[in-house]
Amino acid sequence: MSESAMTEPAAQGELGTVVIGGGLAAAHCVHSLREGGYTKPITLIASENEVPYERPPLSKEFLQGNKQAQELEPFAADWYADTDVDLRLGVTAESIDTAAKAVSLGGSAPVGYENLVIATGCRSRLGGRNANMAGWDLPGVYTLRSLEDSKKIKEQLVSGKRLVIIGAGWIGMEVAASARTAGVEVTVITPDQVPLATAMGTEFGAHVAQLHIANGVQCRFGTAVSGIASDPEKGLVVQTPTGDIPADFVLLAIGAVPNNELAVAAGLEVGTGVVVDEYLRSSDSNILAIGDIAEAYNTTLGRAMRVEHWDNAIRQGKLAAATILGRDESYDWLPYFFTDQFxxxxxxxxxxxxxxxxxxxxxxxxxxxxxxxxxxxxxxxxxxxxxxxxxxxxxxxxxxxxxxxxxxxxxxxxxxx
CATH class of the missing domain: 3.30.390.30 (FAD/NAD-linked reductase, C-terminal dimerisation domain)
Structure with missing residues (x-):
């Protein structure tokens, strides 16, 4: 942060910016605010007991043991303390009072704001399109959205163990590659005919399928899953119309759902995510939304879109800071993402x-x-x-x-x- 940003501390009781979320978008928002000379109070509220971190390595480098947890932090814990960011870890934001401009917290007094940034991300979709999948909560059945999730799955990556992955999107296929590299027997089940078909089309999806098959992944394409059960002799079994598939552990990788509950309860406009303009301001001009939950208007493409990717989280975090700082910047970049598999x-x-x-x-x-x-x-x-x-x-x-x-x-x- 520049020296000028540190010369005049915020006045007693002065309202500033509150950010709800502990991911990449939240981290880059508060960092860009301080780097941009913002001297008012900043409070970052994260429900996890982790310094804000990036999530792509959770299915790749961290899961494979090639990165440690601290390497996932874009900014170390010391940075927040040194720049007077009130970092509240393990704290849940329970509600937003738009009239009082305050966020109610579990176990502590409400926090007032001048600007509020919602960066609550997504959670895993548990089950099918309309109902939870039977057995999704059995011991040994995992989802992957957090560092804690990745740590638990990493403990199971023992050569010879059997992993069944339900879903063939980015997380499913990246975990399949990481687990297979560790010597785990991997089966991927999806109702689609090729992986990643919705995201990337059949040409690239077929190429990815061939890559996984060549590396020993068992692929059950065009196969639905009716549920998961526990068998005294077989352990877990994933139930399909063509028979049960035994597993030592199971990964549910069937999509994600935006954590929009706070926004809905606060009366904000919500579509596929929290609806925001090209400056990331919601229907309440004092509240912004960024990252996975933001359905933002893209000026280059001329339409609103919600993007769940690393690059977008970083850029929208920085753009939210620019909006709060009064700069003339907007959401004008094209979606970008990457993957590494085998x-x-x-x-x-x-x-x-x-x-x-x-x-x-x-x-x-x-x-x-x-x-x-x-x-x-x-x-x-x-x-x-x-x-x-x-x-x-x-x-x-x-x-x-x-x-x-x-x-x-x-x-x-x-x-x-």
Missing amino acids: DLGMEYVGDRGADDDVVVRGDMAAGEFVIFWLRQGVVTAAMNVNIWDVNDHLRSMIGKNIPVSTLQDTGNDLMTL
Whole structure:
């Protein structure tokens, strides 16, 4: 933080900014406020007993033992103390009084605010579309949303153990790769015909499926799960129409639900998430929402969207700070995310539609390629797989009309395109 931001402490009883949440978006919001010269009080309320941390490594590096818990913290605990951020860990925000501009807390006095930032993230979806899955709460059945979840799963990653993963989205497939690398016997079950089909389409999904199968993952695609049961002899069994699948432990990875309850109870406008404008302000101008829960208006794409990814959490945390600081910035960037599974590394940028045309550049069988998505000849999204230092070039191609033959020709340098 700049010296000027520390020269004048906040006055006694002065209202400032309260942030609810302990993830990446919350951490970057308070950091950007202090770095931007904000001298008013800042209170960060986190329900977990952990210094705010990033979550992508929970299914990859941390789970594999390649990163320690403290390495997940974008800013160490000392930073919050040194910059006079009131970091309240293990504290639950129970309600928001918009008239009094105060947040009620479990076990302590309410905290008043001038600006409130909701960054409560998502929780795991437990069960099917309309009801909880039978057996979801049995011992040995896990979800993965928190550091504590990852620690518990990590303890189970013993060579020879049997893991059944229900769901084939990002978390499911990343945990499958991490567990298989540890020597665990892994079975992935999904009603979809290929993994990641909704997020990335069938071309890339089929490539990921082949990668996992080649690494010994048992894949039960097109298979529904009716429930989970405990058997005295077999341990856990995952029940499917084609028979029971025994497991030593089970991961439920069937999606996430935004933690919108505080916003709903406070009377804020809520759609797929807390509805906010391009500056991340909600229907109450004193309240912002960021990260996984924010259904924010994107000025580049001309529509509202909710994005559950690392890059978006960081950027929206910084944008919320800019809005509070009175700067003229808005939500104008394209979605970006990445994954690492076995020897596959991928980066994606853009906003593909389910009906967009797919153009592959390079050899998918060789494992190094780029996929473009086009709508009426215009590039809407692009993804580089095991080809590095090109994502910025791909980002600059979004929105341009580029002939398919030009995109496919590997003789054409991506920088020039």
